[in-house]
Amino acid sequence: MALSTHQLDSRKLLPKLYREGEEAELSQVVRALSGCVLFNDRIARLDAAATEDAVNAAQRLREIVVPVAHEDQFIEDIWQTPELPAIDLPDDLQWEQVRSEPQPQVMIGPVRLGAMTWLIGKLRFDYAGLLLDSTDDRRAVCDAGGRRIVHRDEAKETAARAELQRLGATPTVASETYHGSFKVARKDFAPLVLALNQAGWHVExxxxxxxxxxxxxISLASGVDWFELDGHVDYDGEQIGLPKLLEALRRGEDFVTLDDGSRGMLPSDWLTRYAPLAQMGEAEGDKLRFKPSQALLLDAWLSAQPEVNVDAAFEQVRQRLRSFEGVRSHEEPAGFSGVLRPYQRDGLGWLLFLEEFGFGGCLADDMGLGKTIQVLAMLVERRNRPASNGDHKPALVVVPRSLVRNWAEEARRFAPQLKVLDYTGLDRGEAREQLDQYDLVVTTYGTLRRDAGHLKDVPFEYAILDEAQAIKNAASQAAKACRLIQSRHRLAMTGTPVENHLGELWSIFEFLNPGMLGRSNSLKLLSSKAAGTDTEGVRLLAKALRPFILRRTKEQVLSDLPEKTEQTLYCELDAPQRKLYDELRNHYRDALNKRIAKEGMNKAKIHVLEALLRLRQAACHPGLLDKSKASEPSAKLETLMEQLQEVFDEGHKALVFSQFTSLLALVRKRLDKGKIVYEYLDGQTRDRQQRVDRFQTDPDCPLFLISLKAGGLGLNLTAADYVFILDPWWNPAVEAQAVDRAHRIGQTRRVFAYRLIARDTVEEKILQLQGEKRHLADAILSADNSLIGGLTADDLQMLLS
Known part of the structure; x- marks a missing residue:
């Protein structure tokens, strides 16, 4: 087709057919068919550029008049309609033909497709300033303002698409929302952009x-009372500080905004190594600031980052820490009435190391390995040293209510020279002004919470938390009260420092070394990918915290342990249970005194045994006396559940014995409520061996409840290494039979046996009789009437006192 001048203000488009210098008017065409055209006297073949539809359309129009004012738009329309045949334009309408190198450009934005976040991108090409989408099928681009035609380079565009796919981009398909684009997984984005930038592509x-x-x-500088981490990344001359970069990483972003509005890609791998430090330090401008208490943690962390430059002051701190030759075992101090096992001497050395360097630490040995004894040995060692100012300040130990007497008893046994104060009673206000006269003050978490206003102003040498998981919730009143304590040194004792998530460990460390781990959510964030950290970051964190946590399992110290360890756990009755017991004791004391005065001891012995049985039941659980009281609290049940939870958390199995099946029934209710799997055996159980086999072989069954009469003999339960005797019978042979269900041939681990005793009850009184009148204790607990005749009136008064 040709465009010729028709008149001054218009042009006329005259369609013609051409072949080897020959031309034909369309008026001569009879009909255009598929691939050919029919004249009156001949048939000619059409080439690909002249379709039958174009010929038929041009034949109907005959001629097209184009106003001069619209001729540029007409020419642009021609080039933007690829199916039109070539048009022969006059010289004055010939636009410049440009063939330039296409510059690939990638435009990217985040889009969530299904369960995965993808980055969706568009590919386009820059032809001498004209931008063309890669999905555009035009053969050329018209620049009307410059009166030029820019021709596309199909080969180079195809090569660019192939390179994009090679680097990890996937073309979207017709069924996807973003058809005509490409998508790339977030993990592949950084290497993709790096490769494209290096290849000279423009990426937005x-x-x-x-x-x-x-x-x-990255570098570390020291101040008067701080350390400052200075890190930055260079983006074409602009430097971005570590806090800004880490904050973008924490938000899950891929870029940081630069001053000129462009986006700087985050060096994720490099930043990930420092993400935990961002949670622990405080941003000061474009730097991170740390407290002196974090020096050991910083050193442990930065030792894995050799590119960090540190100043001379921090290097001195580092050398002082490293010059320490390690924790040395420490012998029992003078005045300590006991013998420490080798691993306990190591523990004492570790406690003294913490004291020397001014750090708080968490003693997290397995249950039964003697955490209390190690701490008492440390307190005796401290007591033996002269105070710097001639004034010994007391140590405060905070414990669950059930452990108050245990601490007092252990101190009396192993550290008799320590003056111990039980700061729990209603009369504790009198002792409040005399705390400095004691070496060891024992109180409960509840008492500390109530007396926080008074105790926060008392200077202590040590603040020690036993069962420190009690403050795992940093927002709890107990945790807040513990953090208010003034003390030079701090310790925590727990077999389970982390039960659910790392955030619980933060609460304990905020007590031990305030500020060491930064903000309250730092450890919880560090355990998730969203924090910008990974398994390597968590590994470095564990390494950094290792000096502050000492944990030994039974398996690790097996050679240091006796085959069987037995211990008495004293349980404190709460007010309602104490009231019930005291009323029952007073009733039987009065009734028995009258009966004995009237009938004599021999005739009253049946009534005496009944009274002692009822008092033993009252010491165990109110529900044993009255079924309507089955839901009331019991000191023994609460102590048992606390101990069992620790046993389970450490991956061990346990046996629980009682001669009262009604007490075992109450234990079962608590276990069912807590969805704890267990086995049960009493005199009514028929499938004994099946239950034994399940306990022995099923890792999901950590507990076996057994009545004394049904399980005292004949059972092999070596899967258990903890034994709890709920209501001791003090007949050595019978008690040994129960413990030996676990401690027998085939047992490869050490066995720990615990006897639960209700404090200030007939149970404790009979324990006192054990050494003096063993036969009387056996008779009382076995209902052997033949021996009860040896019980004197004085013995009975002692039992009922």
């Missing part, structure tokens, strides 16, 4: 140019 994110990170720098 959400309309902003993306710059790849250049050189990185």
């Amino acid at each position: 994110a959400e309309g902003h140019r993306i710059r790849h990170p250049g050189t990185t720098h």
Whole structure:
């Protein structure tokens, strides 16, 4: 077709057919068929550029008049309609034909497709300033303002698409929302952009140019009472500080905004190594600041980052820490009435190391390994040293209510020279002004919470938390009260420092070394990928915390342990249970005194045994006396559940014995409520061996409840290494039979046996009789009437006192 001048203000488009210098008017065409055209006297073949539809359309129009004012638009329309045949334009309408190198450009934005976050991108090409989407099928681009035609390079565009796919981009398909684009997984994005930038591509994110990170720098400087970490990344001359970079990483972003509005790609791998420090330090401008208490943690962390430059002051601190030759075993101090096992001497050395360097620590040995004894040995060692100012300040130990007497008893047994104060009673106000006269003050978490206003102003040498998981919730009143304590040194004791998530460990460490781990959610965030950390970051964190946590399992110290360890756990009755017991004791004391005075001891012995049985039941659980009281609290049941939870958390199995099946029934209710799996055996059980086999072989069954009469003999339960005797019978042979269900041939681990005793009850009184009148204790607990005749009136008064 040709465009010729028709008149001054218009042009006329005259369609013609051409072949080897020959031309034909369309008026001569009879009909255009598929691939050919029919004349009156001949048939001619049409080439690909002249379709039958174009010929038929031109034949109907005959001629097209184009106003001069619209001729540029007409020419642009021609080039933007690829199916039109070539048009022969006059010289004055010939636009410049440009063939330039296409510059690939990638435009990217985040889109969530299904369960995965993808980055969706568009590929386009820059032809001498004209931008063309890669999905555009025009053969050329018209620049009307410059009166030029820019021809596309199909080969180079195809090569660019192939390179994009090679680097991890996937073309979207017709069924996807973003058809005509490409998608790339977030994990593949950084290497993709790096490769494209190096190849000279232009990459944008959400309309902003993306710059790849250049050189990185990190250094540590010291101040009067702080350390400052200075880190930055260079983006074509602009430096971005570590806090800003880490905050973008924490938000899950891929870029940081630069001053010129462009986006700098985050060096994720490099930043991930420092993400935990961002949670522990405080941002000061474009730097991170740390407290002196964090020196050991910083040293442990930065030792894995050799590119960090540290100043001379921190290097001195580092050398002092490293010059320490390690924790040395420490012998029992003078005045300590006991013998420490080798691992306990190591524990004493570790406690003294913490004291020397001014750190708080968490003693997290397995249950039964003697955490209390190690701490008492440390307190005796401290007591033996002269105070710097001639004034010994007391140590405060905070414990669950059930452990108050245990601490007092252990101190009396192993550290008799320590003056111990039980700061729990209603009369504790009188002792409040005399705390400095004691070496060891024992109180409960509840008492500390109530007396926080008074105790926060008392200076202590040590603040020690036993069963420190009690403050795992940093927002609890107990945790807040513990953090208010003034003390030079701090310790925590727990077999389970982390039960659910790392955030619980933060609460304990905020008590031990305030500020060491930064903000309250730092450890919880560090345990998730969203924090920008990974398994390597968590590994470094564990390494950094290792000096502050000492944990030995039974298996690790097996050679140091006796085959069987037995211990008495004293349980404190709460007010309602104490009231019930005292009323029952007073009733039987009065009734028996009258009966004995009237009938004599021999005739009253049946009534005496009944009274002692009822008092033993009252010491165990109110529900044993009255079924309507089955839901009331019991000191023994609460102590048992606390101990069992620790046993389970450490991956062990346990046996629980009682001669009262009604007490075992109450234990079962608590276990069912807590969805704890267990086996049960009493005199009515028929499938004994099946139950034994399940306990022995099923790792999900950690507990076996057994009545004394049904399980005292004949059972092999070596899967258990903990034994709890709920209502001791003090007949050595019978008690040994119960413990030996676990401690027998085939047992490869050490066995720990615990006897639960209700404090200030007939149970404790009979324990006192054990050494003096063993036969009387056996008779009382076995209902052997033949021996009860040896019980004197004085013995009975002691039992009922």
